[in-house]
Amino acid sequence: MRNNMGGLDRSLRVIIALLITLLYFNEMIGGTLGIVLLVLAIVFVLTSLVSFCPLYVLFKLNTCKRD
Template sequence: MKKNMGGLDRSLRVIIALIITLLYFNEIISGALGIVLLVLAVVFVLTSLVSFCPLYVLFKFNTCKRD
């Protein structure tokens, strides 16, 4: 896997994941929507950790700086 996510992109994903998690556990979002968003938050964190997003490959998108 070649990295395709830059630092800003990774940071924004982690921040969004934290916000979704806080909203879910404070019961501001709940039900099916809450579960779907929580799963999305987990995906955001995982893709941020590995600096790779499979959808970026599909759409030929890259936010990683090239040397």
């Protein structure tokens, strides 16, 4: 499993995940949409931690700096 996410991509995902979490716990979003967005936020954080996104492999994307 090779890294395919760059630093900016990882940072943006964490920021988006934090924003979704804040909106959910401040009850600005809720119900089914809120739960779906929370799951998406968890996926964003996990993929940021491992620097690997399975969807990038399918679409042949790579945001890492090339050597």
